Amino acid sequence: MNEKCKKEAVSAITVKKISKHFGSVKPVQNVSFCVEQGEFVTLVGSSGSGKTTLLGLIAGFEKPDTGSIVLQGREIVALDEDQLALMRRKSVGFVFQDFHLIPTLSALENVAFPLYPVKIPEKERNERAQSLLDQMGLSGRADHLPAKLSGGERQRVTIARALVNKPSILFCDEPTGNLDSTTGKEILDLLVSLNVEQGVTLFMVTHDREITKLSNRSLYMQDGEVTYHE
Numbered sequence: 001m002n003e004k005c006k007k008e009a010v011s012a013i014t015v016k017k018i019s020k021h022f023g024s025v026k027p028v029q030n031v032s033f034c035v036e037q038g039e040f041v042t043l044v045g046s047s048g049s050g051k052t053t054l055l056g057l058i059a060g061f062e063k064p065d066t067g068s069i070v071l072q073g074r075e076i077v078a079l080d081e082d083q084l085a086l087m088r089r090k091s092v093g094f095v096f097q098d099f100h101l102i103p104t105l106s107a108l109e110n111v112a113f114p115l116y117p118v119k120i121p122e123k124e125r126n127e128r129a130q131s132l133l134d135q136m137g138l139s140g141r142a143d144h145l146p147a148k149l150s151g152g153e154r155q156r157v158t159i160a161r162a163l164v165n166k167p168s169i170l171f172c173d174e175p176t177g178n179l180d181s182t183t184g185k186e187i188l189d190l191l192v193s194l195n196v197e198q199g200v201t202l203f204m205v206t207h208d209r210e211i212t213k214l215s216n217r218s219l220y221m222q223d224g225e226v227t228y229h230e
């Protein structure tokens with residue numbers, strides 16, 4: 001697989017020659033690759049190789065110093081903060097290793113949270129959040145605060161929250177990293193089923209060889225560079 005998608009025009013993610021530095025640290029250097037719609041791609045590499053930084057750039061949390069990033073046919077590098085926030089809200093979802101749930105909100109409110117800036121009536125907002133909690137096997141946990149949930153339950157809430165805007169791309173940074181192996185497997189099965197059954201493009205940072213085996217292909221990162229594509 002070279003850096004070009006077979007059909008670049010309909011790619012989910014096209015990254016061309018992006019670089020990012022923080023002072024003298026250069027975590028992303030001249031990286032190019034492409035992910036097609038509906039693919040499940042893993043990003044692997046040793047600690048400190050730049051994976052999280054690269055993910056943050058592609059997902060529009062940070063800007064690259066140079067290069068181009070196209071998500072669903074739209075160049076995001078030139079967007080301002082408001083446009084970027086809107087893009088993130090509309091088209092992408094995020095699942096992080098350490099959950100990032102709001103501790104003072106219930107599971108249901110956390111899931112519905114990304115919908116608050118969107119003009120959706122409260123009833124519909126809550127129905128959508130409840131239906132996602134149901135899908136995640138958390139029907140009875142809607143009123144629980146994150147602190148009252150297990151790690152696996154918390155991660156399922158973050159997945160429900162990531163899906164509430166019906167994103168076409170899901171970015172995950174070691175989504176099973178903080179879970180025991182059985183719970184991690186359940187979460188992974190859930191993510192894979194979203195990919196297979198609903199065609200959600202999955203882009204996942206992982207250290208886990210078992211996960212890379214399940215993905216369509218892996219990108220290897222070393223010292224800020226994507227060294228090869230499998």
Ligand SMILES: Nc1ncnc2c1ncn2[C@@H]1O[C@H](COP(=O)(O)OP(=O)(O)OP(=O)(O)O)[C@@H](O)[C@H]1O
Nearest residue numbers: 022025026027045046047048049050051052053054
């Ligand atoms: N905001 C920042 N300011 C300064 N340096 C940073 C910043 N973010 C990341 N770095 C540095 O960039 C390098 C890559 O970090 P990054 O978090 O992307 O690695 P990683 O591959 O995700 O590692 P891990 O597997 O441990 O999560 C590290 O040396 C890190 O210290």
Ligand SMILES: [Mg+2]
Nearest residue numbers: 051052053173
């Ligand atoms: Mg990381």
